[in-house]
Amino acid sequence: MAKVLLENITKKFGDVVAVDNVSMEVKDGEFVVFLGPSGCGKTTTLRLIAGLETLTSGSIYIGDTLVNDLEPVSRDTAMVFQSYALYPHMTVFDNMAFPLKMKKMPKQEREKRVKEIADMLDIGELLKRKPKELSGGQKQRVAVGRAIVREPKVFLFDEPLSNLDAKLRVQTRVELRKLHEELGVTSIYVTHDQAEAMILGDRIAVMNDGRIRQLGPPQDIYHHPTDTFVAGFIGAPPMNLIDCSITEDKTKLFLEAEGFRTAVPDELKEIAKGYIGHEVVLGIRPEDIHDRHLVPDALPTSVIKATVYATEILGSDTYVHLLCGADRFQARFPGIIQARIGDEIEVVFDPLKIHLFDKKTEKAIV
Numbered sequence: 001m002a003k004v005l006l007e008n009i010t011k012k013f014g015d016v017v018a019v020d021n022v023s024m025e026v027k028d029g030e031f032v033v034f035l036g037p038s039g040c041g042k043t044t045t046l047r048l049i050a051g052l053e054t055l056t057s058g059s060i061y062i063g064d065t066l067v068n069d070l071e072p073v074s075r076d077t078a079m080v081f082q083s084y085a086l087y088p089h090m091t092v093f094d095n096m097a098f099p100l101k102m103k104k105m106p107k108q109e110r111e112k113r114v115k116e117i118a119d120m121l122d123i124g125e126l127l128k129r130k131p132k133e134l135s136g137g138q139k140q141r142v143a144v145g146r147a148i149v150r151e152p153k154v155f156l157f158d159e160p161l162s163n164l165d166a167k168l169r170v171q172t173r174v175e176l177r178k179l180h181e182e183l184g185v186t187s188i189y190v191t192h193d194q195a196e197a198m199i200l201g202d203r204i205a206v207m208n209d210g211r212i213r214q215l216g217p218p219q220d221i222y223h224h225p226t227d228t229f230v231a232g233f234i235g236a237p238p239m240n241l242i243d244c245s246i247t248e249d250k251t252k253l254f255l256e257a258e259g260f261r262t263a264v265p266d267e268l269k270e271i272a273k274g275y276i277g278h279e280v281v282l283g284i285r286p287e288d289i290h291d292r293h294l295v296p297d298a299l300p301t302s303v304i305k306a307t308v309y310a311t312e313i314l315g316s317d318t319y320v321h322l323l324c325g326a327d328r329f330q331a332r333f334p335g336i337i338q339a340r341i342g343d344e345i346e347v348v349f350d351p352l353k354i355h356l357f358d359k360k361t362e363k364a365i366v
Contacts, residue, residue: 002051002076002153002154002186003025003028003061003064003186004025004061004062004188005025005060005061006022006025006049006059006060007023007058007059007228008021008022008057008058009023009045009055009058010055010058011041011044011045011053011056012056014159017069018044018210019041019044019045019048019210020041020209020210021058021211022041022045022211024205024215025187028160028186029184029185030186030187031187031189031201031204032188032189032201032202032203032204032205033188033189033200033204034191034205035191035192035201035205035206035207035233036207036208037041037208037227037233039223040207040208040323041207041210042192042205042207042208043158043190044081044210045190045207046188047158049061049062049156050072050075050077050079051067051071051072052072055068056227057123059073062075062153062154062263063075070298071102075154076153076154077152077153077154078099078146078150078152078154078155078156079147079156079158080140080144080155080156080157080160081143081160082160083160084131084139084142086130086142086143086146087131087327088130088166089130090130090131090144091127091128091130092118092123092126092129092130092134093118093127095131095138095142096114096118096127096142096145096146096149097110097111099146099150100113100149100150106205108345113149114127114149115127115226117145118145120142120145120148121141121145121148121179121184123141123142123145126149136163136164137164137168137172138169140160140163140164140172141172141226144179148179152185154185154186154188155186155187155188156187156188157187157188157189157190158190159192160189161191161196164301173195173196177200180200188350189201194234194235194236195236197218198222200217202217203215203216203217203218204216204218204221206229206230206233206234208233213227214226214227214230221234221261222234222235224364225283225305225364226364227360227362227363228281228283229340229362231355231357231364235363237299237319237330237332239284239285240282240283240284240285240286240289240330241281241283241357242257242281242282242284242327242329243279243280243281243282243327244256244257244276244281245257245280246275246277247261248276249278252264252307253269253272254272254301255354256323257325259306259323259325259327259345260324260325260327262300262301262303262304262349265301265353266352267352268351268356271365272356278359279360280356280358280365281358281359281362282354282355282356283355283356284350284353284355285304285331285365286319286329286330286331286332286341288350288353289329289347289348290343290347291347291348292346292347292348293346294321295348298348302349302351303346303348304347304349305324305344305346306320306323306329306344306345306346307322307323307343307344307345308322308323308339308340308341308342308343308344308345309322309328309341309342311337311339311341313336316334316335317333317334317335318332318333318334318337319331319332319333320332320339322345329366331347333359
């Protein structure tokens with residue numbers, strides 16, 4: 001096992017900057033997820049660590065070794081690809097044993113090692129099959145097993161679950177997390193799936209435009225996004241972001257948009273005073289918007305009237321899409337509610353869960 005250190009790494013493809021001066025450390029034994037939309041630079045960063053791309057500038061260390069000029073085979077990493085990359089003419093056993101054969105490991109020791117890992121991944125009965133005889137989930141386990149048998153210092157995962165169906169993805173990501181707990185090998189995982197990132201990562205690096213926008217534990221990123229990009233990207237559905245102005249009326253402060261006005265919570269008043277007359281972005285997650293009837297002690301100045309323009313009934317939850325003036329936002333209510341399209345309802349924003357962002361810089365105010 002080993003830490004991975006990135007120091008001001010940059011990768012350009014012609015005039016296009018794919019990775020822009022990224023610095024971070026992945027601790028020994030840590031599971032870090034690079035999360036972001038397509039084209040954000042996450043896969044390129046992973047390939048730079050693996051040695052499959054050449055740095056434009058900066059330094060990469062694996063353990064205490066500078067690996068900038070080392071070939072992929074010399075970096076002691078194992079990569080699991082989205083496409084599985086199994087040899088179609090080889091059996092499962094031979095696919096898993098191949099890297100050990102290249103290391104000239106004795107045959108008896110090689111067989112023992114492959115069988116141990118196959119049993120760990122519950123694919124022991126598949127060792128004589130060829131890839132064409134396997135399901136997608138089985139192929140993915142073989143690809144992971146081939147990486148594990150090498151006992152590398154670092155595991156690198158490039159969207160390994162994206163070819164699986166929804167049910168199998170849920171099952172496999174839980175197994176990957178459990179496997180990491182057992183092996184404790186430093187792991188870096190690339191995905192655009194927020195659920196995978198939240199479940200798998202000790203820390204998440206949210207990327208966009210080749211840069212890390214926020215790095216931290218999943219719950220910190222979810223509850224304390226540092227800017228509007230992270231706030232709008234994390235969460236399913238994501239945080240509602242509403243352009244507002246902070247206004248003052250008879251010593252009271254309000255968050256005012258085109259279609260509503262709601263009182264600034266007492267907890268935010270001191271910070272909000274510095275933004276009176278300025279535009280801000282109000283952030284509120286769908287689960288933090290409540291039906292007025294369920295908040296009997298809500299002040300009249302905190303109640304917002306909105307019109308239902310769509311509903312999504314998902315069993316235990318119902319997502320209600322609301323229209324308030326020109327602003328649209330979503331609320332997540334428990335169970336099946338009676339609201340129908342066109343109904344006017346009253347909602348309240350949880351005052352302890354309101355986020356404010358600077359409109360110009362997009363950075364969090366609170």
